[in-house]
Amino acid sequence: MAQSGEIVFEGVSKSFTDGSIPAVNGVSFRVAAGNMVVLLGPSGCGKTTLLKMVNRLYDPTEGKIWLGGQEIHTLPVNELRRHIGYVIQQVGLFPHMTIRKNIAVVPRLLGWDDQKIDARVEELLDLIGLPTSYLSRFPRQLSGGEQQRVGLARALAADPSILLMDEPFAAVDAINRERLQGELLGLHCKLAKTILFVTHDVEEAFRLADKIIVMRAGKVVQYGTPIEIVTHPADAFVEDLVGSNNLLRRLSLVNVQSILKAREEMGIPAVLPEADAEETAVLRPEDDLRSALSLLLSSGRDTLRVENASGIPLGEVGFSDLRSMLFAAPSSKKKNCQ
Ligand SMILES: Nc1ncnc2c1ncn2[C@@H]1O[C@H](COP(=O)(O)OP(=O)(O)OP(=O)(O)O)[C@@H](O)[C@H]1O
Ligand SMILES: [Mg+2]
Incomplete structure (x- = not known):
């Protein structure tokens, strides 16, 4: 085999x-x-x-x-x-x-x-x-x-x-x-x-x-x-x-890693921002987008760095990602079987 x-x-x-x-x-x-x-x-x-x-x-x-x-x-x-x-x-x-x-x-x-x-x-x-x-x-x-x-x-x-x-x-x-x-x-x-x-x-x-x-x-x-x-x-x-009518539930189902992966599949290069001295909040790939939203709101930033557990930067995720997640234009309701 x-x-x-x-x-x-x-x-x-x-x-x-x-x-x-x-x-x-x-x-x-x-x-x-x-x-x-x-x-x-x-x-x-x-x-x-x-x-x-x-x-x-x-x-x-x-x-x-x-x-x-x-x-x-x-x-x-x-x-x-x-x-x-x-x-x-x-x-x-x-x-x-x-x-x-x-x-x-x-x-x-x-x-x-x-x-x-x-x-x-x-x-x-x-x-x-x-x-x-x-x-x-x-x-x-x-x-x-x-x-x-x-x-x-x-x-x-x-x-x-x-x-x-x-x-x-x-x-x-x-x-x-x-x-x-x-x-x-x-x-x-x-x-x-x-x-x-x-x-x-x-x-x-x-x-x-x-x-x-x-x-x-x-x-x-x-x-x-x-x-x-x-x-x-x-x-x-x-x-x-x-839970399509529940925005927070939808955010809670998707994690930061999925956003990074989707970008990679679309050929969008990862932005790897330098850590800056004031930055205290970072996201982990396994964080869900509901936690990401709460961290974005409390940090007052538009985007946050994503780091793995060893502190290696993987990219950044921000409000625009959450918006496009929630308000993506509905496609035709065809089956997505491969
Ligand atoms: N050995 C069997 N003989 C007859 N019918 C069966 C057999 N195994 C499963 N079925 C029937 O096939 C259908 C699907 O069963 P299956 O065990 O695949 O469901 P499932 O999705 O795994 O459910 P669950 O989440 O409860 O485990 C059910 O209607 C079940 O009664
Ligand atoms: Mg079963």
């Missing part, structure tokens, strides 16, 4: 019983390698069914799926799954196995030697930020959030090019959920994997996604960047989802 993590769905449908309305209905989209794409939609709209077709837990009734340029049925299923990490909602750690054994499940299946497995397990533990003393514990001796991290480490063990994550943080409390989202964003930057992430939490989707696929009743309603979805919702359903 080509190592590239591109995912392509072409006219994919899945019915569970003959003649019933398909759970996934004529879905086509393309996820570029290295992108984090979030599937967002209400309960029962077909998100899990769609995800399970990628690693062939379900087979489509119609249509085709390609990973890295290869149609998935042309590969032996074990070979296919070796390139795909899968994190499920209930974590699914094996309760009678230690954390070490849980993380090592796939490498062991692949016949790695003990030394290589031990080195990989310790590397992953470091990546998810848990101490090595946890390796001899059992899942029940970990908090829900810690178990989720181990689930992620297990999915990453054989270094897959694609990660499928089905509501991985749904059972975690709000504070830990936000922390895990931040960690996932950090890991995504570091590891550059293609991630398909399922949620029905609108805030979570907008926080994590390079692009969002909005689903409803088995169909893709809209596929676009967070900015595109907030500024040009495809229909009344998406409008309700993003």
